[in-house]
Structures are given as structure tokens and as C-alpha cells.
């Protein structure tokens with residue numbers, strides 16, 4: 118589940134707390150372009166370190182800095198997907214066996230544990246996360262635990278209604294996969310859903 122650790126090279130200059138409930142901002146565990154560090158607030162707002170140099174509210178810094186636990190976790194909570202792409206590294210599809218997947222209460226518990234040990238960010242893909250019947254509950258749980266949430270989706274289930282609900286869960290980023298032009302995208306993505314490029318656009 119936890120597969121990669123990214124460490125900012127610079128400790129942030131703002132007031133720091135290791136008590137997540139005291140924190141107004143959470144440091145994002147990766148440097149952006151130009152050596153910037155992201156900060157995220159629990160209402161979903163975020164900023165670059167150089168955009169707001171005079172912040173006075175406490176910033177949550179992971180205990181990872183102290184005990185060397187992961188700063189970032191990749192957590193794919195389902196293998197079920199509405200597509201069956203040629204390049205899929207998780208062998209996801211509408212036919213994926215979900216009988217061994219974690220039940221939702223354990224998924225929620227695990228994300229709380231990640232927050233407790235000092236993880237700052239959870240990235241999730243799949244499968245397709247929006248196929249999971251409890252995606253909204255899971256995402257809300259992750260962000261209300263103070264974790265940055267990064268979602269990768271194939272985008273085909275994103276209706277205006279779903280986007281409104283998604284915004285309420287306050288993800289930091291939503292990444293949508295597009296694999297080049299129409300022909301190439303269709304070639305690798307459209308085994309199950311035809312014209313996925315047009316639907317995506």
C-alpha cells in the first residue's frame with residue numbers, strides 16, 4: 118500500500134506543530150516547480166510557500182521528520198474499473214475480483230492510521246475510484262483526517278453532479294488520464310467503452 122516516500126529538501130520556515138488538530142495548514146510532501154512547497158488548509162485551499170511568506174498559523178509537519186515514517190502513501194482501494202486498458206498495471210477491469218478487497222470500515226480505519234503515523238498525503242487511483250460505491254465517504258474521511266488527497270481517474274464518470282459532490286470532499290488534486298490523440302487513446306482505452314476519447318473530451 119505504501120510505496121514511495123518524497124521528502125522536501127527544505128524545512129518550512131513557518132510556525133510548526135506535530136499535533137494535526139492544532140494545524141491550520143498542512144505541508145504538502147513534495148516540491149513543486151521552482152522549488153516551491155505546497156501548503157493545504159482543511160477547507161481545501163492551498164498555496165505555494167512563496168505566495169504567502171508571512172503565514173502565522175501553525176503548519177502541521179509530519180512526525181515522519183522525526184521517526185522516519187512515510188510522508189506519502191499510494192492507496193488503491195479497488196481494482197474494479199469501467200475500462201480495461203491495454204497498459205493497465207493493476208489488471209483492473211469491470212470483471213476484477215473484488216471479493217478480497219478491503220471492506221469500507223477497514224479502508225477508513227487504515228486512512229486514519231496513516232494520518233496518525235504522520236503521513237501527509239494519500240494518492241489513489243485504481244481501478245477507477247468512482248466505481249467504488251463508497252468513494253464519497255472514503256474521500257471525505259481522508260481529507261477530514263487532515264490528509265492531502267490526490268485522485269487519478271479516467272474521467273468517464275465525471276458528470277456535473279458527481280463533480281459537485283467531489284468538490285465537497287476537498288481533494289487537493291484530481292488528475293485525469295488522456296493518452297495522446299484520439300486514435301492512440303482509443304487504441305489502448307476502448308476495449309470496453311467505445312469512443313472513450315470523445316466522451317472524455
Ligand code: SF4
Pocket residue numbers: 198199200201202204205206207208209210242243244245270271
Ligand atoms: S482506467 Fe486506469 S485503472 Fe482503469 S483499466 Fe485503464 S489504466 Fe487501469
